[in-house]
Amino acid sequence: MSPGTALLVGGSSEIGFAVLLQLLGAAPRRVVLAGRPSGELWWNAEKLRDAGYDVCTTQYDAGLSVDEIDGMLRHACAEGPLELAIVAVGSMSAETFAESLAVNGFGVSLLLRALVQHKPTQLVLLSSAAAVRPRSSIAAYSLGKQLADSTAVLLARQAAETGVRVLVVRPGFVSTRMTADLPVPPLATSAERVARRVAAALEGGRTVVWVPRRMGLAVRVLAVVPRRLLPAAWR
């Protein structure tokens, strides 16, 4: 029996695409890339087609309503059960506080709840270390990530009873286009390393993984250091 559909929401995401490639397995397989139309989305679809996958793209925008999200997912699942769903939506460049909360938090929470209804075998959320340790310099992004991360943690508990496994991925700084203009901090990592950690975490049956591994410890240590003693970007 051929494996079910694999879906990447945030189909242009560098980390999301690296995770997808790591988990996809051999072609042929149906792959759905959901996102806003862009050169990156188109390019990722072409790379998968060249590798022998049956690829379709569908529109996802963080402003979709619950009904529109459901329509998008019904389209994605039209040709077979959803086996793998990766959510890689996020933005540090939203123009307003409200937009950042909507993209990183509210929209992703609605999406996660809708995805669980389609009973994927495995759901992977790209969260962030900032969900656990919010920083003032990226306040709206952190708050949005907190909402998305908490939604996924709660769904992981509820969904386990229905056979859906949820993995929450909490990277620190990953060198991608999202962070291209920022100074590279200690413990920075790459999209490919995130992908390898995700694969290992799934094999180990984990529900939360930090990337790199030491990021979880670093966040716990930073939590007990008075913020005024830290560099401004870490407060």
Ligand SMILES: NC(=O)c1ccc[n+]([C@@H]2O[C@H](COP(=O)([O-])OP(=O)(O)OC[C@H]3O[C@@H](n4cnc5c(N)ncnc54)[C@H](OP(=O)(O)O)[C@@H]3O)[C@@H](O)[C@H]2O)c1
């Ligand atoms: N890079 C890091 O240091 C880092 C660290 C921790 C967590 N993360 C998380 O990892 C995930 C992937 O990030 P990345 O580094 O791969 O960055 P990326 O390549 O910029 O991917 C972000 C994705 O979010 C999508 N997106 C942004 N705003 C959207 C909106 N309004 N509606 C729909 N889609 C929207 C982008 O689509 P468009 O191409 O249409 O903009 C893109 O597919 C994100 O959730 C990010 O928060 C990243």
